[in-house]
Amino acid sequence: MNRQQKDIKRARKESLFLQEISTFFLRIAQEEPSLQDLYITRVQLSTDYGLCSVFFHISGGEKVFKEKLPLLILYKPSLRSAIAQAIQSRYTPELLFKYDEAFDKQKKVDELIEKLKAEGKL
16 A cells, blocks of 8 residues: 555544544533533544544633543543444544644734734735
C-alpha cells in the first residue's frame, strides 16, 4: 500500500471516529448541561491507531476546558464502549481529550491584521 492510500485510509478512519464521538457526545451534552458549550473540532489517530486524540474548543478558553476535563474523563469508558460497538475494528484506541488552540491562534492573527489595518500599514 503506498503512502497516498495509507493517508486516505487514515482520513476515513478519523472521519468515522469523529462522527461516532460527536454523536455520542451530543447525547451526553443533553444529559449534562455543563458540557453543552464544548465543541469537538477534530480527531487525530496515532500512527498505530492505539491513541485517539479528541480536540475540543470552548469559548472560555483553555482554563474553562481544564475545569470541565474531569467530567469528560468520567464519560471516557462509556465513549470507548460506544466506539467499540459502532466501529468494526480489532482494537479500540485509548482516548485523550485535548484543548484545540487553533481557534485562539486564529483569533490572535485576525486581531493583529485588524490592528495593522487600523494603523494604515496594510
